[in-house]
Amino acid sequence: MKDIAEIRADFPILNRKVYGKPLVYFDNGATTQKPNCVLDAVNEVYESYNGNIHRGVHFLSDMSSEAYETAREKVRSFVNAGKKEEIVFTSGTTGSINGIAFSFGERYIKPGDEIILSCLEHHANIVPWQMMCERKGAVLRVIPINDNGEIILEEYYKLLSSKTRLVSVAQASNALGTLLPVTEIIDAAHSANIPVLIDGAQGIQHGIVDLKEMDCDFYVFSGHKIYGPNGIGVLYGKENWLSELPPFQGGGDMVDKVTFEKTTYNELPFKFEAGTMNYPGAIGLARALDYVLDIGKEYIASMEKDLLIYATSRLSALKDLILYGKSDRKISTISFLIKDIHQYDTGMILDKMGIAVRTGTHCAQPVMARYGIDGTVRASLCFYNTKEEIDALCDGIEKVKSMFA
């Protein structure tokens, strides 16, 4: 098993300095850094076998197409989906949710129908549903959270009704780090024949995702949040759902026969992949997933658990530090404020010390409003971070306090 020094050596950007100081990259919830093998895989496409996929008869096109479909199978295997027809490549989590919200709305939603979300959701899992509800005359219902930042399941059960058409929740909160009780959420919804979409944007990086076990109807995630390139994501949908849903984008490759009178659609998953897909991105994503498997999913999970425990204990011990999201079940993300100091001030000073955190609402304004605040400082850690970096953050926080005392 690789040790932390070897792991960090795989990620070239981790060696750089910012403002003359070593980079402490604690913004993995926003995007992750890339290992050399992923960079090489993407370059290799452009350097040696780039050709448009599914369209050509020539060697390059064949090689790219094969690599793209191999990537699809790797994704299927990584998330343990049933069939590769259930794996659709998209532009990312936001693209995936917008697509499903649109198509599901077209096919199934009537005025008065309800969609259930949670208070913890990222705007990507709120706005597309709001837009669809507005178009279709449907209503959003929101599962509340307690002060620890956890879903109140009893309230969720009350929201499920004969009007509910779909439940869409995150696997983990990007703002607070809380893991949602997806098993209970899915079980309850399924017992009422209601489908569930799980937003895996944060979960894919940290969780051991097994879609067969989870049994959700849709699962979405972004490549750039699991050490893969930007501009590529995945939409998983159970075959029975994807077969019924209309496409959300029209164009080349998603068609069977086209005439101006009528066009019929291609089979799954191509029905949902209009235009030239980001095949270098998909190939890069597959390489990133291979990298994660090489390091070991359980090993990664245990490293991140150690980091979370250490960071939580060190930060909790700091005077005047307020932690948000104190669930026992969390990913390695910590949201906090220094008492009486604006998050922007904290973030700006930490930045000058080489520490990259995110400040503000984290595209999750409703959960900030729930706590009556307008933002926090968020440190989102992953397996290539270290305890020394957490120490540096704590030193940085003391520095911030002294500057604004």
Place this chain on the structure above:
Amino acid sequence: MFDDWMDKYNLLIDLGKDLPVIDPKYKVKDFLIEGCQSKVWLRPSYDGNLITFTADSDAIITRGIVALLIKVLSNRTPEEILSADLYFIDKIGLRQNLSPTRSNGLLSMVRQMKLYAMAFNAKSK
């Protein structure tokens, strides 16, 4: 001028203490310039000749930069404000705080100051 970022930010923090503070009763939506990262309230006064500004921010570094902008742009005629090009921001290395990507209300504030100047200018003609 500033090599040490700490000196720069300490100066900003000090400058913020000299900010002509907006009357709390004016910390309302009409005078709020919302940015993603920190809020800025800005209120103009015009005596027919010079425009003066009072302001505040909920973040201290932003208060400091606001104070700096007001030192330069307050107590000026509308024409002076409209023609100001704020070169000093680059000179002291504060450009990063006023780039469009950092949506912290400051760019909006400068724009708003110029808009007030334009409005008072038009009014006085």
